[in-house]
Amino acid sequence: MVVGLESWTLARPELFLAAVTALLLIYGVVRGEASTAFVAVSTSAALLVTAVLLFMPYREGTAFASLFIVDRLTTTMKALVLVGAAVTVLMSRAYFEQAKAWRFEYPLLVALATLGMMLMISANDLMALYVGLELQSLALYVVAAFQRDSIRSTEAGVKYFVLGSVASGMLLFGASLIYGFCGGTAFVEISKALIDGKGAEAGVIIGLVFVVAGLAFKVSAVPFHMWTPDVYEGAPTPVTALFAVAPKIAAMSLLVSVLMGPFKPLFAQWQQIIVAASVLSMALGAFAALRQQNIKRLMAYSSIGNVGYILLGLASGSEKGIQAVVFYLAIYLVMTLGVFATILLMKRRGVMVEGIGDLSGLARSHPMMAFALLLFMFSLAGIPPLAGFWGKLYIFMAAVEAKLYWPAVLGVLASVVASYYYLRIVKVMYFDEPAAEALDQPVFGVNRVVAFASAVLVAVFSLAPQPLSVVAAAAAKGLFP
Amino acid sequence: MILQALAFYVFAFVVMASAAMVVVSRNPVYSVLFLILAFFNAAALFVLIGAEFIAMILVIVYVGAVAVLFLFVVMMLDINLTELREGFLKYLPVGALIGLVLLAEILLGLGVIGGGTTSLTGLDKATPQVIAIDNTRAIGRVLYTQYFYLFQVAGLVLLVAMIGAIVLTLRTRPGVRRQRVSEQLYRPKGDAVTVVKVPTRGGV
16 A cells, blocks of 8 residues: 555645744754744744645545545644644744743744644544644643743643643553454544444443543643643743643544544443533633632633533534534634733733733723733623624533533533633723833734734624634534535 | 473563562662563563564663663662662552552453453454464554554654754853864964973973
């Protein structure tokens, strides 16, 4: 069996990204530190070009002996991941320059992590899933510790590495059980073995539980969320922004394609697990964030809560549910990038600050920044008619249609609790006495552009969610032939 | 047949004995050396059951890389084994319990106790016939064709590991003296050698 031309054309975006990364790596090694700005800009450009390549021309099918699959869902998810990664690379310059860690390996590691995410989104086999996941995780462990002179960054890297390895181990253990009981690692074979009747064997279910646990770690769903607040707080802020968007989207896409693909016959079994993880995540995300003083830590809990809502969409297991998941992920991407661009603008006398108290009186000193943050916070809280509200609405509608009444009710209650801490930020900005010394006036730069563009996009999605929901519906349709 | 059985018992005995010595030995360097002996004999056991590929991997990876790494660590770090042993009796009950659980698992799995062996339905499908084709050849047939994609991605994972190791550890320290061979070679004689007139009994 020879790898045919068809395989190469299907994996064209991935090949392009890998080739450009390799060339930029050589360039960086030859030119040294002086090349960092060029490498960073080229990497972002390459990521965006890769996103364009996904659609021009758009193709579907499987490649590399069915280890790799391309369809509407994977293409949409890859586009989201690529945009998230490209923007976070652009946002990182000011932070790393100040931290004296502005080195050319950073954008390249992000590009390789993104490549890993694309491969795991496209996985059509347990082995392909694992190698993609490892490529992603390994690069992310390194970027978490990238600011190696900061003890918190190093701690974040080590913590993420150790816990991530445990999660990978669980995933592998589960995969080996599934292989043993189904007689194959390809998704098609697993699906066939499960439909053929010997479906609900204990071995397969135990394997499934381990695989779901490993993936739940990657999306930081409760009870596998312990690492999230510490890693988000310790990692350099641009890296936190990356963690909050790209790997989440990739791992969620993987979770969707694994559970709705080969394990569809075990829906009744995995639905319970996903509902439990979802409800717990929503509750923890709401309650644990109430007392946070650090805005990065707050965003960590907020992301745990958001994962809970997304999992609820998955748990409904219907086409509507998956559509809601894709829709929510797109909105979540925009809101999170906006919030982190604003966090990166928070400086006092040139030093980054990240306390919520530092925002007090922001509305008077920086009306535009305060308004953008207000928009993001209202949207995250899910206040109608903002974008976040539509996301939650689609999720809850799908859950109710799937007769998940209690989880939907608990989700609504959790989002009421969560709106307290989102609104607290608004209150601090608009009604608290200004701090003794106002934050620096932000200079014109990438972060301002990103914050502005995100705010505009949130406004657009709020007023016209229809086009995005059409795209999400097209992506979800592929899973339901 | 009898020769095979004999070989099995010899190798198995050495594995068990050296594994025991790894734990019992007072000198940590000896422990690592016994570990290497155990690996070699385990590799021989794999050869006996016809899994020559795993045997070679065991020698190359575990003896060649892992055990040597252990040896480095043990020699570089000054580990006091008597301190490590202090809690031995305290942890003995827990260790014994875990051992018993593992033993029970093996016995249950083999069907010695309880009701028969667990049947893995798809197992025969997952592994090719060992008799028909030796396993190195079986892996070679699929590694660069069917699993070409995985092989390539594994290469990328290793690239990330390499970049990561360099990024996190390489530092350019100021004031380090480096050897520059070309400068050394091009140094004119006048810079390096001076002819001194030494008076008799005077010294330099």
